[in-house]
Amino acid sequence: MNPEAGILQPLVVMFSAAFTGNILLAKFLGMCPFLAVSRQVKTALGLGWAVVFVLTGTSVLNWLIYWKVLVPLNLEFLRFIMFIIMIAAFVQFVEMVLERYSPVLYQKLGIFLPLITVNCAILGGSLFMVIRRYTLLNAVAFGFGSGIGWMLAILAMAGIREKLAEERIPRGLRGPGITLIIVGLMALAFIGFTGVLGG
């Protein structure tokens, strides 16, 4: 009866999360760090990977918390608090592990991790996954795809902004103004992916 079952579905979920339903360009989530940290490709890449990692990890954790703990206990309305706590705890945990076992990676991502707790894309990812009633596998795919989509967007943005630094721009548009216009154009381009996925 369920036409959506099948091995392809997680892939479709992942691609649509990365492109047509891009968490930043279509859902507007994670704007603050996006505007603040998109000046250089290098830092954008670091933050991008950190987001991919945390978004995937917290999607799994929050899926388990929601469907295995909150729903059986009839406490769904506490999801906001639980999700935030899980995200903060996960970020803290990753920071500790990285610091101990991979100093190189810690140097690269460490400074971005605290920023991520308050990145709405992370909480938003968990909330969307719950509303859409994804299976665990789809939730993983969704978290990963959303992270990748966010990273692609911030990378493209940083690339463009590096070029833009030398351009002459009307005073009022400098900084956030022109960035928003570019984001708008990127959003247009990403909507163009819609047809690719067909069903």
Place this chain on the structure above:
Amino acid sequence: MTAASARKGLRDRAEYPAVYMFAVTLVFTAILVGLARGTQERVEANRRIRFERAVLRAAGLDAEGDVHRVFTERLEAPSAGTGGAYVYRAADGKAVYALPFEGQGFWDVIKGVIGLDADGETVRGIAFYEQRETPGLGAEITTPAFRGRFEGLGLKVGARALALVPAGTPAEAGEVHAITGATQTCTRLEKILNDAIAAWRAAAGDMSG
């Protein structure tokens, strides 16, 4: 700061932050649990009525006000033979099947109910109870104008029972005019409906045969 320093002894203790956090969490959570329990019944009733209204509309019954009473009195719950559809027996004894369907729309899942005559060849009506399509475009599927296009629609046999065709072209049997500018929503809706109708026909075919 004299008042604060008088209580300093308590707040200097190592366990104070943990105890404080615990107390604050307890108080706030208790209030929330109370509020949620108090409104739970309402929330569930709202959700049920949304669905029930859609079922009634699809079956061609527009019950204003007392949706829940009409729903429980007039409709039979889905049983093994109805392919997952609710059954409404009209005054003339003819049965109408209200078939719930759902599937991925453009932005999110679209859920609705379609009403079909017993022969599975005519649509009685259609209604949606959950969708998050673009307001003004895809979301227009919920308007009476669009839903009205389905009433009395003759379905074709085969896997593609109906098709959404561009507005302005002549619509033949089994064809409904789509919403201009909402191509994605309409293509997906077409697929969702055809899948649901095909699955229902397969299940209900066993019953009539």
Place this chain on the structure above:
Amino acid sequence: MNGKQNTSVRGLAREGLWDNNPIFRQILGICSTLAVTNMVLNTAVMCAALILTLSLSSLTISLLRALTPRNIRMMVETLVIAFYVIIFDVSLKAWWPDMSENLGPYVGLIITNCIVMGRAEACANNQSPGVALLDGFFNAVGYSFVLLAIAVPRELLGMGTILGAAVPYFSGPYWDKWIIMVMPPGAFFMLAVAVWVFRSWQGDHES
């Protein structure tokens, strides 16, 4: 932050609504609301949620500030903010289910709205309850009027309606609806225009 804050009602209003408007000046906290600006009604409800959450959480945090140990300050702040957001979410589900559907996850996302946490850290933590309440209120109102200024043209140009009611001319056959306005890129473009206008204007006044 500017070291000394003017704590009169007038001063706080000026700061929150104009001089330090959270959107124009700081481009903060747009994530949770930008998504629903294609309809004025949805925007208004989100703004109401933000005004309530920001005012009340600022007040609560300020009231608790003497008791709260500094090292767990952020956790307490998050808890207080989440508390008010959940109250709003639960009430909406119970008494306005259609709106709750429309807004989807965006009500919950107020928790991670940078403005709320930002005001808690910058003001509510070290100001008296009255000042914190007003500061939160005016910042939220400053935020709201900008979002409504984005929502009105989006709904009007994109759908020909305001608050769902058809507007003459724009809903008629002579107006070719700007579909892009109700799609996500429209929000980015409108916000860019709003920021542009404001910054040029403010720049002129300062110099």
